[in-house]
Amino acid sequence: MKISVIGTGYVGLVTGTCLAEVGNDVLCLDVDVNKINLLKQGEIPIYEPDLEDMVRRNVSVGRLRFTLDQAECTDHGLVQFIAVGTPPDEDGSADMQYVTTAARAIGQNMQDYKLIVDKSTVPVGTVDRVRGVIYEELAKRGVEIDFSVASNPEFLKEGAAVDDFMRPDRIVIGADDDKAIELLRTLYTPFNRNHDRLVVMDARSAELTKYAANAMLATRISFMNELALLAEKLGADIEHVRRGIGSDPRIGYHFLYAGCGYGGSCFPKDVKALQRTARENGTGLKILEAVEAVNARQKEVLLDKIRARFGSDLSGKTFALWGLAFKPNTDDMREAPSRMLITGLLAQGAAVSAYDPVAMDETKRLFASEPGLKLANSSMSALEGADALIVVTEWKMFRSPDFSEIRRKLRNAVIFDGRNIYDPDSIRTEGFEYFSIGRP
Numbered sequence: 001m002k003i004s005v006i007g008t009g010y011v012g013l014v015t016g017t018c019l020a021e022v023g024n025d026v027l028c029l030d031v032d033v034n035k036i037n038l039l040k041q042g043e044i045p046i047y048e049p050d051l052e053d054m055v056r057r058n059v060s061v062g063r064l065r066f067t068l069d070q071a072e073c074t075d076h077g078l079v080q081f082i083a084v085g086t087p088p089d090e091d092g093s094a095d096m097q098y099v100t101t102a103a104r105a106i107g108q109n110m111q112d113y114k115l116i117v118d119k120s121t122v123p124v125g126t127v128d129r130v131r132g133v134i135y136e137e138l139a140k141r142g143v144e145i146d147f148s149v150a151s152n153p154e155f156l157k158e159g160a161a162v163d164d165f166m167r168p169d170r171i172v173i174g175a176d177d178d179k180a181i182e183l184l185r186t187l188y189t190p191f192n193r194n195h196d197r198l199v200v201m202d203a204r205s206a207e208l209t210k211y212a213a214n215a216m217l218a219t220r221i222s223f224m225n226e227l228a229l230l231a232e233k234l235g236a237d238i239e240h241v242r243r244g245i246g247s248d249p250r251i252g253y254h255f256l257y258a259g260c261g262y263g264g265s266c267f268p269k270d271v272k273a274l275q276r277t278a279r280e281n282g283t284g285l286k287i288l289e290a291v292e293a294v295n296a297r298q299k300e301v302l303l304d305k306i307r308a309r310f311g312s313d314l315s316g317k318t319f320a321l322w323g324l325a326f327k328p329n330t331d332d333m334r335e336a337p338s339r340m341l342i343t344g345l346l347a348q349g350a351a352v353s354a355y356d357p358v359a360m361d362e363t364k365r366l367f368a369s370e371p372g373l374k375l376a377n378s379s380m381s382a383l384e385g386a387d388a389l390i391v392v393t394e395w396k397m398f399r400s401p402d403f404s405e406i407r408r409k410l411r412n413a414v415i416f417d418g419r420n421i422y423d424p425d426s427i428r429t430e431g432f433e434y435f436s437i438g439r440p
């Protein structure tokens with residue numbers, strides 16, 4: 001099938017590449033000249049496991065192409081995926097300007113039937129709004145052309161995006177017209193083997209499903225983070241509690257890890273946007289208010305522990321920080337807990353020596369003018385002369401380090417572990433003072 005994808009970020013690039021991988025003829029559009037130039041050379045602008053090889057493979061056989069030309073993009077695909085950003089606006093609502101621009105451009109350029117698919121995470125009612133914008137543009141041109149609009153929210157996780165897209169838990173399709181549903185059913189057949197993963201519903205329910213999924217996952221995390229604070233006061237261990245409750249299949253093990261707060265481009269913004277939608281509709285979402293407040297508090301937990309150990313004036317102190325991305329296997333630092341921590345430490349007069357296996361360039365971009373932040377070449381060199389080590393992101397490479405080397409390099413044998421990756425007993429046997437989340 002001929003497919004166009006508008007927006008080549010995490011979602012657009014993965015969607016386009018995976019659809020090309022199974023044999024479709026895909027053209028991806030972006031307004032970012034640098035991105036498109038890089039992609040045309042077979043280089044990808046983000047770090048995402050397995051993606052670069054897949055892009056190169058499909059580019060080389062001509063199934064995946066990139067363009068800056070909107071008319072070419074509209075002309076190419078029978079199906080037009082909108083996968084542009086929907087960042088939070090000042091009031092917490094999703095900023096819809098990029099989706100609207102993309103829809104308007106389709107209306108301005110289309111010559112024959114198109115199925116327009118909202119892949120971006122968008123407020124309930126967006127399918128109707130996109131349809132309205134396209135009608136407006138067709139009316140301006142004085143033409144009548146048949147088209148469909150559907151919702152097909154994306155559930156991939158950064159760091160596992162290719163795998164999530166190729167082997168989805170479910171494929172949600174929200175549409176009221178049979179032609180759109182059949183086209184999407186056909187398109188997703190290669191990803192829908194063994195058992196039927198297609199969940200077909202009306203567009204509004206599909207749009208709400210996306211927010212509900214992220215809100216539920218964020219709720220689990222905030223619940224565990226709040227319980228972790230209580231566990232600390234009670235002398236209980238949240239890791240034991242996690243295993244104890246996760247064994248109940250009604251609860252399950254996933255997304256129960258206490259830590260230094262959730263980040264990323266989705267949970268924070270989607271939790272906000274859903275609350276905004278509720279308020280606009282004259283109702284509230286009290287649970288989500290608490291989820292957000294608990295998360296904001298949790299992002300301060302490491303700094304609180306550091307100040308409790310080293311005092312509130314941290315001037316003259318240096319802290320080694322392992323992990324800058326909001327989670328492992330990505331270079332994405334949107335809403336990353338590391339950012340608040342770095343800012344907090346620098347504001348208290350401390351210096352920071354930071355290392356991340358893939359997010360160093362992004363850190364440079366975000367903190368270019370911070371003299372107190374040093375970017376180390378390796379995890380071990382970050383430790384030289386530091387007063388303590390702080391682990392913020394649970395990259396695999398941080399899980400079994402050489403503890404005697406860490407002890408030699410640090411000025412004090414102190415570790416703050418924001419992701420509970422070390423065993424408290426064995427790390428104390430190694431001679432460290434150890435502070436983690438929700439454990440004695």
Ligand SMILES: NC(=O)c1ccc[n+]([C@@H]2O[C@H](COP(=O)([O-])OP(=O)(O)OC[C@H]3O[C@@H](n4cnc5c(N)ncnc54)[C@H](O)[C@@H]3O)[C@@H](O)[C@H]2O)c1
Binds near residue numbers: 007086101120156158
């Ligand atoms: N990142 C994720 O893990 C993830 C997962 C599921 C859903 N989502 C949702 O998918 C959407 C996209 O997220 P992302 O992380 O890929 O965003 P992103 O910021 O990485 O990429 C968006 C891209 O769209 C481009 N763009 C903006 N306006 C355009 C236009 N008019 N025409 C062409 N290109 C345009 C931008 O230049 C950018 O490259 C968001 O709504 C997000 O909430 C994201």
Ligand SMILES: O=c1ccn([C@@H]2O[C@H](COP(=O)(O)OP(=O)(O)O[C@H]3O[C@H](CO)[C@@H](O)[C@H](O)[C@H]3O)[C@@H](O)[C@H]2O)c(=O)[nH]1
Binds near residue numbers: 267
């Ligand atoms: O038990 C857990 C699990 C995750 N996190 C944190 O939660 C955040 C988000 O993690 P994750 O969900 O793995 O990453 P995302 O790539 O943001 O993916 C989420 O957001 C996407 C965008 O909407 C959705 O498509 C995915 O299904 C949804 O998991 C990260 O900061 C994690 O450290 C925890 O603190 N504890």
